[in-house]
Amino acid sequence: MEQKLSNPAPLGLMGFGMTTVLLNIHNAGFFPISVMILSMGIFYGGMAQIIAGILEFRKGNTFGTTAFISYGLFWLSLVFILLAPKLGLVLTSAAFLAWYFFFWGLFRCTMMFSTLKKNAALFVVFLTLAILFWLLAIAHWTTGNTALIFTRIAGWEGIACGLSAIYLAMAEVLNENLGRTVLPIGPF
Numbered sequence: 001m002e003q004k005l006s007n008p009a010p011l012g013l014m015g016f017g018m019t020t021v022l023l024n025i026h027n028a029g030f031f032p033i034s035v036m037i038l039s040m041g042i043f044y045g046g047m048a049q050i051i052a053g054i055l056e057f058r059k060g061n062t063f064g065t066t067a068f069i070s071y072g073l074f075w076l077s078l079v080f081i082l083l084a085p086k087l088g089l090v091l092t093s094a095a096f097l098a099w100y101f102f103f104w105g106l107f108r109c110t111m112m113f114s115t116l117k118k119n120a121a122l123f124v125v126f127l128t129l130a131i132l133f134w135l136l137a138i139a140h141w142t143t144g145n146t147a148l149i150f151t152r153i154a155g156w157e158g159i160a161c162g163l164s165a166i167y168l169a170m171a172e173v174l175n176e177n178l179g180r181t182v183l184p185i186g187p188f
Helices: 009-027 034-058 064-086 093-118 121-141 142-180
Strands: none
Touching: 009 034, 009 064, 009 121, 009 142, 034 064, 064 093, 093 121, 121 142
16 A cells, blocks of 8 residues: 655745744844744744654655755754853854855755655745855955845845745645646746
8 A cells, every 4th residue: 555645845945944034024124033933943943844854855856855954954053153152152253154155055056956756835944045145144244234244135035035934834834735727836
């Protein structure tokens, strides 16, 4: 008897999308970093994506496994980096954090090419995510007003990135549940 497994991607995409929007509302300058953003980073951005990645593994989806588990661990590491000063641990420099964002952007850019066999909406999520990471890297490589400007631009771009993931998650849920295309995802 064949076992039908549900699609874990909407869970991972929502964990990514909502957490990304909330953090980037902060980066855009609307609110200070708060326990709400950090808890979303741990539980929905971190743990939910790791769970989605494990479920993608069960389905045999290497791309989904790599994307969700990696980004779930990104969220957990970012929250730790933000909380580390409270534990007496300090980052050596903002430039070092810039390299952190740069390499996450490079990883997402290479993963973006795998989306070319998936759909246009997923491509947009990965493209905007790579751009977001590189804007954050530039913001941490610069100082003063330039850093603030790049952080604000990254915030707005990150909001768009997160919203694109939320759109894709809801498209996958609605299209599957209704058995027809309600929200198009632009298959390649």
